[in-house]
Amino acid sequence: MKPRPFTYVRPHSVAEAVAALSRHGESARILAGGQSLVAMLNLRLVEASAIIDISRLTELSNMRVVGNALEVGAAVTQNRLLTWPDLAKRLPLLAVALPNVGHFQTRNRGTVCGSIAHADPSSEIPLSLAMLGGEVVLASPRGTRTLKAQEFQTGVLSTSRAPDEMIIAGRFPLDKSRTAAFREVSRRQGDFAIVAIGAYLKDADTICLGIGGAADRPFVTDIALGKPVTDQIEDIVWQLGGHEDIHATPHMRRDLVRRLAPIVIEEARA
Amino acid sequence: MSEIEKGARVPVQLVLNGTAHTGFAESRMLLSDFLREVLGATDVHVGCEHGVCGCCTVLIDGVAARSCLTLAVQAEATTIETASSLASADGELNHLQAAFRKHHALQCGFCTPGILMSLTDLLRREPEPTRERVVDVVSGHLCRCTGYSGIIDAAMDAVNAGSPKT
Amino acid sequence: MSAPAPIEHAGLRPAGEGPHVGRALPRKEDAALLSGRGRFADDVAAPPGTLVAHVLRSPHAHAMIQRIDIKAALALPGVRAVITGDDIRKLSDPFLVAVKEPLPQWALAVERVRYVGEPVAVIVATSRYIAEDASELVEITYEPLPAIIDTREAMKEGAPLVHPEARSNAVGKRSFRYGDPETAFAEADAVVELTVEYPRNSFTPMECFVVVAEYRAHEQSYDVLSNFQGPFSAHPVMARALRVPGNRLRLRTPADSGGSFGIKLSVFPYIVLMGLASRIVGKPVKWVEDRLEHLLAASAGPNRVTNIAAAVKRDGRITALRMDQMEDYGAFLRAPMPGPLYRMHGASTGAYDIKNLSVSNTIVLTNKAPAGLIRGFGGPQLYLALERLIQRISVELGIDHIEIIRRNLIPGGVFPYKAAAGALYDSGDYPKAVEIALGSGRYDALVRRRNEARASGRHYGIGFAVVVEPGMSNMGYLSTLLPHAVRERTGPKNGAVSLATVNVDPLGAVTVTADAPVQGQGHATTLSQIVADQLGLDPDDITVNLEMDTQKDAWSIASGTYSCRFSPGTAVAAHMAAERIRDKLLRIAAKQLNVLPDDVELADGKARSRSNPDNALPFARVAGTAHWSPVMLPDGMEPGLRETATWCPPELEPPSRDDRINTSLTYGFVFDMCGIEIDPVTFQVRVDRYVSMHDAGSLLNPLLAEGQMKGAFVQGLASALYEEFIYDERGSFLTGTFADYLVPTAHEVPALELLHIESPSPFTPLGAKGLAEGNCMSVPACIANAIADALRVKEVPLPASPRRIHAILAGPEAKPPSTHTHAVAPSRGGRDITGRGSFDVKASPADVWHSLLDPAALKAVIPGCHSLELESENAYRADVSLGVGPVRGRFVAHVRLSDLELERSAQLSGDLAGALGAASGGGHVRLSPIAGGTRLDYDYTVTLSGKAAAVGGRLLDSAADIVIRKFFEGLARHMATPDTSAGERFLARFWRGLAKLLGGRA
Ligand code: FES
């Protein structure tokens, strides 16, 4: 389990990183935390002609409040976001979702934007970003553009990032709610969610509900508190697609959503 | 911009357990292999090479990380700490190590260096973690021998005895 | 001889007065291990110039090897050799096998592969990185064959044969009968029957296999360092395969080993393989197994299907047992298999006083990785069946589970007790142990918890398991496999020779070596306690070196660290050797102190007169005499101070004429009790409380004893709830990473309440029994019983994963509201992955048909196609890159078209192979004219295997789907703009299992 050979590039600026990405073409990969990418390289599942290491780019190491969002640079680790002093107050969803991401040791190096870029359907960070209506900032030789989370992630490991584009930041809207709830079902602590569910109170009558792991991308919907919740959930479970793996059948995934979602919704209301 | 061509071997400089080292590595060499094979740090153990078992955990600039998920060239100009830095020069075990011995928190000892480094990071950041928090951090490691209870007891004992000396 | 009464354990005795043995002494091994100064196999420097090996493995569960092309791999700079089965066959012989059927196995596959992960070639290079690069350049053509995975299916007439020469997948059948089971069943008030399946798993040590091998041409000998664990009965097997006498296979083990649990026996085929590789390249060769290889192919415990039945009286007394055991060893029967079927044989009736018994054993071969040694070795399989049956009897008779146990336990006061099939249980008081456990373990509180939980509608259950834990195997037990007449001819096999050496140097420093390689149990500490007691020294004064060297150390076939032979075996040999040194020193000292030997004692580092303690000499001085001054020794005494003791207890007799066999020397007792609850939301089994009572005879070091029990407990828990090697029905292996093979973490482990009593074994001088395997045997049974109690079901499949619990709990699902078109993902139903789809193409059927048959058009429509050539009429060979997201692989595809019906339909079949794995399958395409074009309908059936399957899980279905989908989509796009109503959804579903492993941590 050793990687295939590749060219390693350490740019000193975003501009250099973008240039390197263009120069090395489609099979160049951005390396930030490496917690997914290097494992895939070791297993030789990825063909990568060049690895562009942005983990030390100071330009991308910032978290700052821009307008009414927290902008998290592409080199910011998950544990750093977890220690942002206002997290619990202004981003309560992330405060409860982030501790479920991998383990202490992988969060030390794994980045927030790396998780978004990886576009795993059961990941907590892309799910949270989608639930909050956040954005992804992409840079390319054509300049920068901003995409809504829901536009960015298109399917399993698939995004609308062009081959010459890289994520430079994720934007998490602040103060969407005062509290939030998040739970997931996995075989062991830190494993990938079989089903992950988050919720927060949007307004007095509406809950924003997000489901990960049960469809090919995060599923986000509104739950009207005035109507019976179980009926709305029954409707939702049939929209998820569902897939089978060694840990769960589609039926089991639907049942997990049926049983877990009402609990998370209740917690979000509390 | 610095660029290392496919197949080229370049010098990598880093500080390992307080001593400056330079070794040569290809761009694709894993930090775990570099530490073990090039610098002779055989206290870095390799148990899975896909980031799950935690055997290879070292401190990179003070932060616990999987060395199997890090490229050697990424460690250029960093400070690395491994388990052999924990005891004093004359071999006296620190609180955490001594607690491991007392609670029989190791059998084969293969997982142990990685677990010690994770706990070292934790106890430096959070000198008084709860038992739950310790379990959470140790759950980033696999141990096949002990059943974990001795490890958790040892860590809590070290918490009560004060943070490790290093 | 009668056994002494048990002693209730009074907690762990700390340091202080009295002997060192029995104290909870912290380990002498720890300081180095805690400081990163372990000396594991991969840490030990290999000679300069050592080359590195990588093993290329089969992606197929069953296939013929048609051609291996090594040219491109050999041409890669840094590559020294690519070795295949043909090379191995020339230089070595197949491994010896325990049954008479022909099941030849060499160190590399010869002609045929029989499981996913079977070694097919070895690449030797200057680095592992290069060797892995080269392995991707080796081109192997396989002809896939039907594989057989299910144990019961494999036994049926007409099943694909794993070894056609053996003419059946069921070999080595034997039946046994003790007492009069037929009459007992005929006279029973009731017969309770159950079928129980024990799954496949392994206790995967954290350190994988390591071999450093050097062929020494001038001596024609092999010098190997490996983290092998024994039994050393494998040494003759290796030497025979290498065609050398034993003295020309020097096997050494390192100072430390990163766990084994039986698994590291199975490094032995690789010792042979790397020895041969070294011989071929003329340099030392090192191989370090990686985790993917380990999970794929290192070893596994055999899975077993047991049909078990009991004849019972109305009051719950069992009068007879009948067991039909079918044990699945995978593709080969590696020595010393089928050990697990026979290791427990003498103790088949467990802790129960049952006089009538019939057992039939069948060895089954399937296309799974070969099984091997594993902690528990036959015990978990036996006790899952037996203890589930006991619980079932309680349900069917309406008598409390614990009452059924009480009424059938072997009573106290009858030890040594001869069990029906021949085990001679040495000591114990089972009813007493059970009653203490029920009391101290607060059974009443557990019942209250269950009542409360049930009253509020929760699924709560209580389980028990009762286990007799064998220690130190009789090497003759495997010969029970042979009928008595054959045993007569080949001569009796029995015993379990244990060896240890105590050496005292000229300065009086003591060193101990023994025949039990290190695995992490702390044997050095225990041996130092034992020897210190005999010599009046401190354990710190004793150096213990457990590295082994077959050319220099005392060893025999039973040597090794397995089957709990340390405490009843090796420890006794060390005790005996130390006694002899002591006696010698007493005689030397008596002469010098001018007293009788009886008046001398060794204590506090001195030899002194008991009657006049001031009359003393330092230990070193007395010991030195034997080296420096032979003239001063008592008459007739040999100079020097080195004793090797051999221990082979007489109780380990060969199987008797009527097939009774005392399978082990000591028999400990374990009684477990637990409460579990099923989480109503997640379907997870949560262990609420777990109590385990042990009687392991005298505990040599209670701290280490409890360490073994805690470790075994978690492995038992893992078998019950988490770990499983999963194969699909075609033989693809689906659990190749630690993301899918679920070793529990600290988070998953409940508290364990341990209780002890001690009934010293009368058969060993130290009174100690084996104790490290009992919980591997008891926990799966105990938890399964609790689940059966909670859910009131008869069958409890293990591991009891949420998926399996869901299948039990969830009834049929309500249909979706009709307003939804239920999204359909490719499904993995039955044997294969199947799917179908449809495209509308804006071109005439004739044009579409033409494209399908035109290589140039095909190349254009297949995404990622590098080249496509016509191999023969309607048969193509394509070189394609496939993938989604960052995950891509290059494959060679062969596609054939048949049953052509002009412009209407065709059948496709083919296969695909690349570094990521292999696929094969077939399907139909149908063209029908529609307004403005053609409707193209297709369906397919695909099976995948190899790395992608092993590390992907979910990726299987998606990968298959994408291969086919992309082809048709490309075809449609080529013809015109397709109307992709079926959706992008399919396209994007790739490597989802991989995502599960890797995603989110980015
Ligand atoms: S070796 Fe790095 S996590 Fe297992």
Ligand code: FES
């Ligand atoms: S002590 Fe052996 S793996 Fe932890």
